[in-house]
Amino acid sequence: MDKGDEGYGEWEELVAAALLGTERRRGGGPAGSPEALLDAAAVHAVRRRAGLRPAEAGPRPEPAPRDPRPAPPEAAGRRLAQLLAGRSGPVNGGGRRGTAPDLTELLPQWLAAAARHGYRSPAALVPALLDAARARTDLRPQALALAGTRGLWLARMNPDWRFALRGGSGGAGELPEVTDRVAVERLWQEGLFAERVALLGAVRAHDATAAPRLLTTTWATERAEDRLMFLDSLRVGLSEGDEPFLEAALGDRSRNVRATAAELLSALPASALAGRMAERALACVGPEGVTPPAECDAGMLRDGVVKRPPAGRGERAWWLGQLVEAAPLSCWRERFGGLGPAEIVALPVAAGDGWTEELHAAWCRAAVRQRDAPWSRALLGPASAPPAAGPGTASLAERAKLLETLPHAERAEWVAEFIRAHGLSEAFQLLGVCVVPWAGALGRAVVDALDTARDVGSYPWSFSGVMGLAERCLDPAEADRLEALTTAAEDLPDAAPGAAAYWAEAFQRLVSTLRLRATMLAELTPA
Amino acid sequence: MTDQGDRWTAEQVLDLAPDDASRKAGGRLGGAGPWLQIGGSASGSVWGLCKGSGSKPYRTVVDLTGPAYKCSCPSRKFPCKHALGLLLLWSAEGVGEPGEAPEWAAQWLADRAAKAARPQGGRAAPVDEEGARKRAERRAARVGAGVTELEQRLADLLRGGLAGQEQAGYAGWEETAARMVDAQAPGLAGRVRELGTIPSCGPGWPARMLEEAALLHLLDRAWLGVAGLPEELAATVRSRVGLPASGEGEALRDRWLVLAQYDAVSPDGRLTTRRIWLRGLAGGRPALVLDFGPPGRPPGLALPVGLVLEAEMRFRPGSAGLRADLGERFAAAAPCAEVPAGVSTGAALEAYGAALRQDPWLESWPVVLGPVVPIPGELGWQLADAEGTCALPVPLTGGGGRSRGGLWQLAALSGGGPVTVFGECGHRGFTPLTAWQPDSTEPVALS
Numbered sequence: 022m023d024k025g026d027e028g029y030g031e032w033e034e035l036v037a038a039a040l041l042g043t044e045r046r047r048g049g050g051p052a053g054s055p056e057a058l059l060d061a062a063a064v065h066a067v068r069r070r071a072g073l074r075p076a077e078a079g080p081r082p083e084p085a086p087r088d089p090r091p092a093p094p095e096a097a098g099r100r101l102a103q104l105l106a107g108r109s110g111p112v113n114g115g116g117r118r119g120t121a122p123d124l125t126e127l128l129p130q131w132l133a134a135a136a137r138h139g140y141r142s143p144a145a146l147v148p149a150l151l152d153a154a155r156a157r158t159d160l161r162p163q164a165l166a167l168a169g170t171r172g173l174w175l176a177r178m179n180p181d182w183r184f185a186l187r188g189g190s191g192g193a194g195e196l197p198e199v200t201d202r203v204a205v206e207r208l209w210q211e212g213l214f215a216e217r218v219a220l221l222g223a224v225r226a227h228d229a230t231a232a233p234r235l236l237t238t239t240w241a242t243e244r245a246e247d248r249l250m251f252l253d254s255l256r257v258g259l260s261e262g263d264e265p266f267l268e269a270a271l272g273d274r275s276r277n278v279r280a281t282a283a284e285l286l287s288a289l290p291a292s293a294l295a296g297r298m299a300e301r302a303l304a305c306v307g308p309e310g311v312t313p314p315a316e317c318d319a320g321m322l323r324d325g326v327v328k329r330p331p332a333g334r335g336e337r338a339w340w341l342g343q344l345v346e347a348a349p350l351s352c353w354r355e356r357f358g359g360l361g362p363a364e365i366v367a368l369p370v371a372a373g374d375g376w377t378e379e380l381h382a383a384w385c386r387a388a389v390r391q392r393d394a395p396w397s398r399a400l401l402g403p404a405s406a407p408p409a410a411g412p413g414t415a416s417l418a419e420r421a422k423l424l425e426t427l428p429h430a431e432r433a434e435w436v437a438e439f440i441r442a443h444g445l446s447e448a449f450q451l452l453g454v455c456v457v458p459w460a461g462a463l464g465r466a467v468v469d470a471l472d473t474a475r476d477v478g479s480y481p482w483s484f485s486g487v488m489g490l491a492e493r494c495l496d497p498a499e500a501d502r503l504e505a506l507t508t509a510a511e512d513l514p515d516a517a518p519g520a521a522a523y524w525a526e527a528f529q530r531l532v533s534t535l536r537l538r539a540t541m542l543a544e545l546t547p548a
Numbered sequence: 549m550t551d552q553g554d555r556w557t558a559e560q561v562l563d564l565a566p567d568d569a570s571r572k573a574g575g576r577l578g579g580a581g582p583w584l585q586i587g588g589s590a591s592g593s594v595w596g597l598c599k600g601s602g603s604k605p606y607r608t609v610v611d612l613t614g615p616a617y618k619c620s621c622p623s624r625k626f627p628c629k630h631a632l633g634l635l636l637l638w639s640a641e642g643v644g645e646p647g648e649a650p651e652w653a654a655q656w657l658a659d660r661a662a663k664a665a666r667p668q669g670g671r672a673a674p675v676d677e678e679g680a681r682k683r684a685e686r687r688a689a690r691v692g693a694g695v696t697e698l699e700q701r702l703a704d705l706l707r708g709g710l711a712g713q714e715q716a717g718y719a720g721w722e723e724t725a726a727r728m729v730d731a732q733a734p735g736l737a738g739r740v741r742e743l744g745t746i747p748s749c750g751p752g753w754p755a756r757m758l759e760e761a762a763l764l765h766l767l768d769r770a771w772l773g774v775a776g777l778p779e780e781l782a783a784t785v786r787s788r789v790g791l792p793a794s795g796e797g798e799a800l801r802d803r804w805l806v807l808a809q810y811d812a813v814s815p816d817g818r819l820t821t822r823r824i825w826l827r828g829l830a831g832g833r834p835a836l837v838l839d840f841g842p843p844g845r846p847p848g849l850a851l852p853v854g855l856v857l858e859a860e861m862r863f864r865p866g867s868a869g870l871r872a873d874l875g876e877r878f879a880a881a882a883p884c885a886e887v888p889a890g891v892s893t894g895a896a897l898e899a900y901g902a903a904l905r906q907d908p909w910l911e912s913w914p915v916v917l918g919p920v921v922p923i924p925g926e927l928g929w930q931l932a933d934a935e936g937t938c939a940l941p942v943p944l945t946g947g948g949g950r951s952r953g954g955l956w957q958l959a960a961l962s963g964g965g966p967v968t969v970f971g972e973c974g975h976r977g978f979t980p981l982t983a984w985q986p987d988s989t990e991p992v993a994l995s
Contacts, residue, residue, distance in 0.1 A: 032755075035758065036754055036755045036758055039706055039709065039710050039754065039757075039758045039761075040709055040710045040711045040754050041709050041711065042706065042707055042708045042709025042710075042711070043706055043707050043709075044707045044708065044709070045709065054703075055702070055703040055704075055705075055706035055707045056699075056703060056765075058706050059702060059703075059706060059761065059762050059765040059766075060762075060765070060769075062758050062759065062761070062762035062765075063762035063763060063765055063766040065759075065762070066758075066759040066762050066763055067763075067766070067904060067908045069759075069975075070900075070901070070904055070974075070975040071900075071901040071904045071905070072901065073897045073900070073901065073975060074894070074897060075893040075894055075897060075933075075938035075939055075940055076930070076938070076939050076940070076941060077937055077938070077939065078923065078930060078932035078933070078936075078937050078938060078939035079923050079925055079930055079932075079939070080923070081921055081923055081932060081964065082921075082923060082924065082959075082964045083964060084963060084964035084965055085963035085964050085965075096640060099557060099558040099559070099639075099640070100558075100640075102558065102559065103558055103562075103575045103578065103636075106562070106571060106572070106575065120581070120582055120599060120600070120601065121573075121576030121577055121581070121582060122576055122579060122581065123576075124572075124575060124576060144960050144961045144963060144985060145957055145960060145961050145985070145992045146960075147960040148953065148956040148957050148960050171960060171963055174963065174964070175956065175959060175960055178924050178959070179924075179956060522601070526601060529581070529582065529599060530581075532581055533579055533580070533581020533582055534581070536579055536580050536581050537579035537580075537581065540579060540580070540640070540641070544640075
């Protein structure tokens with residue numbers, strides 16, 4: 022604000038006199054005694070304050086681009102504010118969680134549901150969303166999508182939120198039209214790495230063959246780690262069109278780049294590399310038994326086979342595994358006289374020489390890589406069989422990956438069956454790959470298993486992981502059915518002390534969380 | 549009485565929370581899950597049983613007209629998390645048709661109603677006028693001695709020059725402030741303490757120090773001549789020095805819109821001051837209600853932003869007629885359906901200037917500003933008139949050292965376009981406290 026023009030100079034003199042002190046000031050000046058100086062200053066101070074005028078406005082920010090998406094219904098907006106306010110974590114970390122829902126865990130669901138409805142964030146909540154996205158990278162893509170153009174507009178003004186401008190997915194509106202060849206070319210040449218990855222994705226989505234062309238223009242000058250990242254970004258939406266480029270990358274000077282190119286090619290069953298690998302694998306494995314390769318030749322090396330085995334593994338077994346893993350699964354039917362995956366897996370191939378395990382493990386990796394459901398099904402075997410007796414692998418992590426290649430309903434059914442047969446203690450990883458909300462049979466299997474665990478007096482805290490998962494993943498419609506479980510029973514004589522109350526509390530929290538999720542989802546439904 | 553159909557927003561409920569932990573804990577209880585027997589009455593109360601970890605559920609009841617709370621839980625916080633949870637649940641979903649309160653809630657509600665019906669201020673003790681006069685005289689004499697001493701201190705300051713103050717440190721001023729407390733002039737003590745902090749405030753401090761010293765001197769002079777001042781100004785001087793208001797001020801009934809509410813903790817952390825800004829919707833009169841909380845506890849009075857209360861406001865004499873006490877309320881608070889009209893930056897400063905005539909020591913004046921465009925800047929933010937080239941600076945720390953977070957919220961609301969903003973407009977600039985989005989009547993309290 023401007024100082025009052027009138028007497029401004031005089032005020033400066035008063036300040037100078039005050040700084041120096043009236044004692045040291047000769048000749049009287051504008052005010053002689055301290056009292057007179059204070060009197061004059063008081064008049065000035067009040068006059069200045071009373072006569073204030075506005076300052077000149079600085080350059081205004083560019084208006085934020087309009088976000089055409091609708092705002093969520095009012096109640097949903099309030100819910101979001103509440104979730105964002107509670108995001109700094111549970112009050113007593115790690116301790117007993119009480120009966121109330123854990124809001125932090127519901128934020129991702131709220132964001133996902135809002136995204137399905139195509140809402141934009143209420144403007145007032147954009148800063149809190151950006152803060153949340155800054156603190157939690159797992160929330161970032163969805164939080165930034167919800168914040169939309171308003172979020173990017175704000176992020177440009179606040180260095181704390183710079184990350185939003187770098188994010189590949191958050192760059193909506195930042196990328197040029199993929200059909201604008203000049204603009205695409207310029208961004209490709211001059212852009213930041215993340216912008217270039219985003220651009221590559223956009224270009225591929227528009228025209229599968231244009232992406233390799235773009236990559237080729239600068240490939241020779243890219244740094245090795247960037248080449249690796251670009252290759253990695255091809256993983257999503259990989260297609261036949263990428264083959265020539267990947268084939269060329271098999272000759273790359275970086276070993277990691279070569280290995281990744283080989284891996285991607287082997288995921289394309291019709292590729293030349295897959296054909297070469299099939300030829301090698303078929304030479305090693307057949308109805309008559311297993312003969313692992315005797316050497317790792319130059320061709321194998323070029324096709325991405327790693328020569329040196331990790332400590333503790335024989336080299337021939339190591340090579341065999343890599344060949345089978347990269348060979349298209351379709352090649353085995355003919356080799357085994359027209360048998361299907363389940364029958365092939367059941368064959369006692371070279372059981373005597375101990376190759377079966379090696380072979381099955383490689384088939385598992387191939388099934389995951391090629392997203393082959395029939396082979397996955399065969400390798401998983403029946404869910405009720407003891408895990409150690411499963412045909413493919415006993416590892417739950419690998420089984421979870423195999424499950425991911427199955428259709429949603431089948432996945433849920435398999436895991437439900439597994440839980441009914443083996444209980445919950447090993448099911449955690451498998452549950453993680455099931456689609457939310459859990460299908461009815463799966464949900465019931467989980468709840469029944471929890472109830473059984475309580476009835477037999479198990480320690481409730483050993484199920485807190487599954488319980489937390491259930492709060493987030495059970496169908497909210499199950500809440501009413503679960504009400505009966507929330508009453509505290511007497512502690513069983515051989516149960517841990519306090520277990521009954523803890524179980525009741527956990528079930529109460531489960532029910533209240535499900536109710537809250539149901540309310541949350543209902544609030545998001547447009548009026 | 550309004551029925552509880554006019555529900556508050558979740559923000560308004562959460563504004564009542566005494567601290568962050570309660571806000572979070574209350575938020576977790578805001579779903580139907582842990583609640584049984586929830587209900588509400590047509591006269592503005594809600595109740596419910598909340599399952600806790602014990603065998604007996606907690607009995608929670610809220611009188612919305614207060615708001616006042618009662619809960620059987622052992623928490624010492626008011627409102628407790630159960631009351632907050634209950635209010636959140638009510639805010640989100642309502643509590644069904646109005647009905648009869650269960651016995652445990654009805655008793656307390658009846659007691660409250662009975663207390664409210666009793667005539668207020670009818671204290672039976674006979675007034676000892678002679679004694680009161682003598683006490684007032686003694687106090688005036690002590691304040692007078694303090695004022696004389698302070699004048700001496702200020703004269704010494706100016707005689708020796710401000711230049712030495714940067715090295716002199718704060719201790720000397722702290723001692724003078726303590727002397728003013730002894731002299732029963734807490735208002736002077738506060739100003740003296742402020743004065744002591746100025747030399748460490750960065751560039752331009754000598755001018756600010758001279759200004760504050762001069763205004764303090766003006767207050768001293770006014771006190772010494774208070775007998776000759778017009779009554780309103782004399783009341784202002786007495787209240788600025790820190791004497792309790794003498795006599796009741798005028799009472800004004802209106803529908804009061806809560807424009808802002810925020811807390812400031814004293815530097816020693818021992819006292820929380822809650823400032824609540826209101827404005828009469830019919831008369832346009834601004835009012836500032838203060839409430840105080842002892843160490844570790846929040847003030848008891850909470851009025852969520854955006855609510856309108858039909859009530860009597862009793863204005864204290866002096867201080868430009870801002871300070872008021874909330875009197876009788878005639879209905880439960882309800883949300884406001886309109887955005888108050890804003891004025892330009894020039895008009896805002898004129899209003900502050902006009903108020904200085906009644907109270908030259910006034911730091912700021914409550915103003916609804918708009919339409920204005922927030923301009924973020926690395927050196928400082930501005931609020932610029934939507935039309936024209938004028939702007940008000942936003943002080944780096946105003947209104948009790950509020951955070952920058954609220955400013956970003958304001959920027960987010962505006963998106964570079966015009967908004968309406970309520971705040972405190974003074975010689976340091978404009979401190980935004982509440983804003984309205986262009987397309988909504990719901991105020992956003994800037995945190």
